[in-house]
Amino acid sequence: MSHRDPFFCIVPSYMLENIMENGTSEQRQYAMNNLAHSVAVRERRAARPTAVPATAVGRTASMPSKNRIIYSAAEQNILPGQQVRSEGEPPTGDLSVDEAYAGAGATYDLFEQVYDHISVDGHGLRLDSTVHYRVGYDNAFWNGRQMVYGDGDEDLPEGQRLFNRFTVALDIIGHELVHGVTQFSAGLVYEGQAGALNEAFSDIFGSLVKQWKLGQTAVEADWLIGAELLTKNVNGEALRSLKAPGTAYDDRVLGKDPQPAHMDQYIVTTDDHGGVHVNSGIPNHAFYVAAIKMGGSAWEKAGRIWYTVLQSKLGTRATFQDAADATHQAAADLYGTNSLEQEAVYNGWTAVGITPAPTIPVTPPPPLPSENTAMGCRPTLKSLLFLLR
Amino acid sequence: MEIYFKRTGGFMGRSIMRMVDTAVLPHEKATALRTLVTQADFFELPSETAVSSSIADQFEYTVLIDDGKTHRHRIKRGDSTIPSTLWPLMRELTTLTHSEYGRAIDDIPIGDGGGDDNFSPAAVPHRPPLQP
Known part of the structure; x- marks a missing residue:
């Protein structure tokens, strides 16, 4: 295995x-x-050594460990820019720098500690982030190699600003890093439904990073993306909501959150690679419903099912139906056919108008304690001696 | 000078499509906008550069500027291919389209080079085409 x-x-x-x-x-x-x-x-x-020098291409020379570097573009567009903080160095006092550093660390920690997945590529890729990108850059992106964050509307008078700095929300940082995880695993193309799934995995695990960091259960979580990003000038609570897609904002300038929560409202468009940021509301909501039905902490069971599928169960041009079928099967593989978890996944997808295909029956594994986590394994001397008998 | 501006994608995935006419802008704003167009050397820019689909969450911009005299030019760019000389114009257009000066449009008109995959006859301004 x-x-x-x-x-x-x-x-x-x-x-x-x-x-x-x-x-x-x-x-x-x-x-x-x-x-x-x-x-x-x-x-x-x-x-693992406590500090491992990175090679020129960002991979560690021996065993991988967390390795973050934060750069500043100093309001220019040159990447990666000037290095301003590296792994183990103290906070700089620059909010964007320190938030990018902490957010990359939290995302790394979730994937390592819960899913045993080391960095975005699974092999310890160095995490490079650039902040202060351009002037008045109201965006963040993953360019295939690193994260890039703008400062929002910092160049406008305070009364006209719509966006704060993009490092302000942990789930945004998690979202960008998970684009890297997807790039190195399922490799979902950034177009149509595959692109919307790519976006959904980023939103889902971006939200899970925040929930994990705050120790929130699925019921306690706000399930918002970018809750801290919009200024008080905007009538809205966030950029997106996994709990209620289409309700995150309704503003005079920004308009209304266009995300659908059901296949009935799927948006056909050529903009934004076929609407990857709007139609992602559908798989986002499927995950939310499944996680709520499973209960407990969403990263444990629902997160593990979706992580498993992202790693090895989807083709690069996967559709929503493919994702529904794969998560339904993965739930059976992990928790057993007709388990509560598989039923929750089924309910999640049917809630958004997609019916998962029947799965291959799987003999349920031994029952799992609900409070267990990936770090809960503690092999004892007794058990090891048993192995050697 | 008429400026047609479209921005799609980005982390938020929100599309903006507006037209700004310097004739209706306050004099100071109109002058500043013309200056940015000149500083960007807009009418000499290549009409299109490849927009990489491997860059998640980047903005994509389509801009057409018609100076009402001799120049009519359209460009398409992704975040990663906007030179620093062009960025101030993009930023100003983004801000203007959020203001009362941005007029909603259905599409971006055809540019000077043809081969436009987004051309929509309905979006062509209601005036005779420019002479070559």
């Missing part, structure tokens, strides 16, 4: 030991694999 098997490291050691002693041969094999993997992961983490 691959070290990225999503089953790995979600079952605590005491349960694995019971399985190895009392389970069927198949269950015993599962438990042995899981324990062996846990040992490997822990050894790998322990072996």
